[in-house]
Structures are given as C-alpha cells and as structure tokens.
Amino acid sequence: MVDQGHGFTGEDLLYATDQFYQGDKSKHSKENYGIGLFVAEQIIKMHGGSLVLENRSDKIVAKVSILLPVKE
DSSP, rough: BBBBSOOOHHHHHHHHTTTTOSSSSOOOOTOOOOOOHHHHHHHHHHHOOOOEEESSSSSOOEEEEEEEOOOO
C-alpha cells in the first residue's frame, strides 16, 4: 500500500510496529491508538512473513509491503 501523505520519519521507520507507538502526536487524531501496524505485523509473522515499512524513493510517500512465503 502506498499513501499520498508525508511519508515515514526516521523514528517512524524504527518504531512504527511497536505496540502503542503513535509517532508525532500533533499529526494524529484521537482515533489512533498505535496498534494497527503492531497487530498486522504479529499476524504476518505467524504466517512466516514480514511487514516492510519504507518511503518510496521517487516520491515522499509511505510504502507498506506485506511479504508472505508461497507454499507449493
């Protein structure tokens, strides 16, 4: 998924999947509790995959990738 926002900060890239991490609180509504990426990563890990957070190099936008193994 790629958004059209401001991208991840360096701190976000390090901690965004930590439980209850909310980043810059001035940019968030009261509806953000910092659990979405944490829960997503836990589920993905249970399936042998990984969650990758990055900023696209051609634009300053956040990119979230889910990598899952293919079983044959």
